[in-house]
Every structure is written in C-alpha cells, then in structure tokens.
Amino acid sequence: MSTNNKSISRESLLGMMQAYKTTSLLRTGVTMGVFDCLAEGPIDAETVAGRLGSDVRGMRILLNALAAVGLAVEDGGRFALPEHGERLLVSKSPEYLGDMVRVMASDWEWDALKKLHDAVRHGGTVMEVHAETPGYEYWEDFASYAVAVARPTAAVVADALEPWAAGRESLDVLDVACGHGMYGLTLAQRNPQAQVWALDWPNVLPLTEQHAERMGVRERVHRLPGDMFEVPLGGPYDVVLVTNVLHHFSAERAGELLTRLAPAVKPDGKIVLVGFTLDAPPAEDPAPHLFSILMLTWTFEGEVHTVQDYTHMLDRAGFVDGRRYDVPGLAFRVLVADKAQG
Structure with a gap:
C-alpha cells in the first residue's frame, strides 16, 4: 500500500x-x-x-x-x-482566458454542486435540468466561451492527423457534440479539402457557425442537429471526432455511442477521442477526479474513464492501434485510432 x-x-x-x-x-x-x-x-x-x-x-x-x-x-x-x-x-x-469563468464557474455548475451531497447519496444528478437535458442553455455558453482551452487541444488533434489528412483528396469530418466546433474547424482551416459536419443540439449550432465564420471556413461546415444517439449520421466520413462528451456517460453507454459511430467511418478512416482520463492516483492528478464530481452532480451515470476503458470501447467498436497524445499545460488526452480492416 x-x-x-x-x-x-x-x-x-x-x-x-x-x-x-x-x-x-x-x-x-x-x-x-x-x-x-x-x-x-x-x-x-x-x-x-x-x-x-x-x-x-x-x-x-x-x-x-x-x-x-x-x-x-x-x-x-x-x-x-x-x-x-x-x-x-x-x-x-x-x-x-477570462471568459472561461462563464464555463468553469457558471451558475449551472454552482447550482449543481450545491446538491453534491444529494448526488452522492443518489448516485447521480438530482437536478431537474442538467447536462443531459436536450437544449440545455449551458452548452450555448460552453460553445461561446470555451475556445481558449479548446484551441490548443484542437491543435494537438490537427498535428496528430496532419500527415495522414494532407495526403487525402477529400477529408470528410464528423464532429460529434461539436459545441464551439474548434476541433473540426481547425482541421478545415489546415486542410482546404476538408468538409465538416457539425453534430449538436439545434440551440448550439448557430454558435459553431459563428466560430466557423471567424475562422474563414463557414462555407465548408454543415449542420447536423439532434441527439448523437439518434440523429441519422450520414457519411461515411474520413474521420469522426468525439470530444469532451464520453465522460457524460457510463463506460457501457459511451461504448454504445462508439459502436453506433463505427459504421459511419470509412474503411481507412480514423476516430479521435478527446477528454480527461484517469491515469494516476488522485493526489498526483487531481483534475479528472474533480471533474468526475461535476459529472456526478450533473449527469445520470457520467464520470471520467481510464485509458484502458477507452481502449476497450474502441476495440469493441472495431477500432485498433490507438495512439495517445497529451496536451501541454492541460489535463486533456487525445486518443486516435484506426478503423479495423476486414
């Protein structure tokens, strides 16, 4: 011990x-x-x-x-x-970085954390309106103000995909639970052949489009409004991005989402996961454990998962050769995996 x-x-x-x-x-x-x-x-x-x-x-x-x-x-x-x-x-x-207070110190988070003791007893959110509520207004603030943290993480994703993406005649991108859209929009900025399908709630996508306009890629971004577990996905896509959302669910439910997304990935395509991971004892890496507390108060079964959990999810969904990338100065991890052949 x-x-x-x-x-x-x-x-x-x-x-x-x-x-x-x-x-x-x-x-x-x-x-x-x-x-x-x-x-x-x-x-x-x-x-x-x-x-x-x-x-x-x-x-x-x-x-x-x-x-x-x-x-x-x-x-x-x-x-x-x-x-x-x-x-x-x-x-x-x-x-x-100031506007991140509208995300990390929002009234929505504060109100949920006031009921942490109830969430601990209950084993999940006791809020009537929470992170899994369709059309939740918090996601509008997230899409508007979380760019400062998303931008460096999106750069790591684009760097990891760069040699592979640059060699493709077309680059069709599905950005799942896109929010601000920085991940897909950064790929579009770097790859003129890229087209991005932005999937999120209808109240969020206009904000995604505002960022796309500022980044000069609006004409290559397409709306895909709805619930990521239910909306027709279209495709197939060269790359599917699943960023900062799997921690909203149990490992089983997150794996179901990846399995749903797998048929929308081209045979030689890739999937990218972004989020916190549990890699170390709590005292050595506090951030993901503190984030799990927010998920406890704000979702039914969400928490931060381990890299091993994600590897198992990807394997069951038909993805292989996962590579991990760290984000300098941030607690996020990037996982890139290939569609299994055959």
Whole structure:
C-alpha cells in the first residue's frame, strides 16, 4: 500500500472553505470589465467606477479584494494589473482566458454542486435540468466561451492527423457534440479539402457557425442537429471526432455511442477521442477526479474513464492501434485510432 507525505493544516482547510470567494472575485472582475479598465492603469477606484457605472464604495472594496488575492496590484489607492494580467485577463489579448469563468464557474455548475451531497447519496444528478437535458442553455455558453482551452487541444488533434489528412483528396469530418466546433474547424482551416459536419443540439449550432465564420471556413461546415444517439449520421466520413462528451456517460453507454459511430467511418478512416482520463492516483492528478464530481452532480451515470476503458470501447467498436497524445499545460488526452480492416 503506497503512502504520501501530503497533509492538511488549519490554514489549508480554512483556505478551501473560502475558495469560492476568490472564484467570485475573478468572475466579477471579468463580467464587469474591471480587468480591461485596469489595463489602462494605474487607476483609482473612482475612475473605474465611473467608467463601469458602479458605486464608488463598491468598486473600492472590490479592487482591494482583487489586490488581496493577486488579481490586481494596489499602490497608494491606485490599481493596475498583476504580472501576466494583460496577457490573460484583458479581453483583447490573443491569450485571453477570462471568459472561461462563464464555463468553469457558471451558475449551472454552482447550482449543481450545491446538491453534491444529494448526488452522492443518489448516485447521480438530482437536478431537474442538467447536462443531459436536450437544449440545455449551458452548452450555448460552453460553445461561446470555451475556445481558449479548446484551441490548443484542437491543435494537438490537427498535428496528430496532419500527415495522414494532407495526403487525402477529400477529408470528410464528423464532429460529434461539436459545441464551439474548434476541433473540426481547425482541421478545415489546415486542410482546404476538408468538409465538416457539425453534430449538436439545434440551440448550439448557430454558435459553431459563428466560430466557423471567424475562422474563414463557414462555407465548408454543415449542420447536423439532434441527439448523437439518434440523429441519422450520414457519411461515411474520413474521420469522426468525439470530444469532451464520453465522460457524460457510463463506460457501457459511451461504448454504445462508439459502436453506433463505427459504421459511419470509412474503411481507412480514423476516430479521435478527446477528454480527461484517469491515469494516476488522485493526489498526483487531481483534475479528472474533480471533474468526475461535476459529472456526478450533473449527469445520470457520467464520470471520467481510464485509458484502458477507452481502449476497450474502441476495440469493441472495431477500432485498433490507438495512439495517445497529451496536451501541454492541460489535463486533456487525445486518443486516435484506426478503423479495423476486414
């Protein structure tokens, strides 16, 4: 039995109890536009309040609290961004990460986590509206704001497929539960012969198309609205992308989806899976285990699966030679497998 030297302390426990306050500060700074104002700093609270239409006292308290947690720098009653703040917190920056609070700190997630104790007792979501509800509005925010995290992962997918994709006369892509569409759209950007079929709920696909327009590939993107377990898939496709969705289901249910998708893949085609995986003890790799908690509160049977689970799913669905790719700086894994011959 392995042991580790990690311990808890009074300070660490109290910090955990107050972590939501730091999240609230970050979310408020982003949604109010405070960090964009501070990019013009050093600036005082009265000026920030005037520009944002806020009460001066309220803004002063907020700015001091932002400085207290390292999200701003205070000097003599004037405030500015911390180091790297202009790169990560200012909306005009190409590396802007602030809008991810609308996904990772959304009211939908907070409301679900308030019922974590009920979900633990029940073994799944107790929410009336949740991640498996058709037309769930959260997915619109996800499609709008999760691009900052999806973009580097989509680049890893495109890099992994590049030699194979570049040699094909056509590249028909099915992007399942596409959301923002970054995975399929990045393939289309890099491969002028690519056509993308974007599968998701009807309320999400207009946002996918907005990203496609910005990326210059709108004319090569086609809607496929509906439930991925039920909608006619069309095809066959050179590559099928299944990204950040299999953790919404049990391993059995996720395997059923892959089996459903398999006939839509060309005999020499590929399937790509993207998501968290369980590869290490919880203390060594916390992110997937924390994400499983969200799935517990938000789905009926969802949780993060192991690479071995995915390998078994792929094998049962008729895919072989799976290769794993890591995403630098993120906890996501990319798995690429070939359609089995014969």
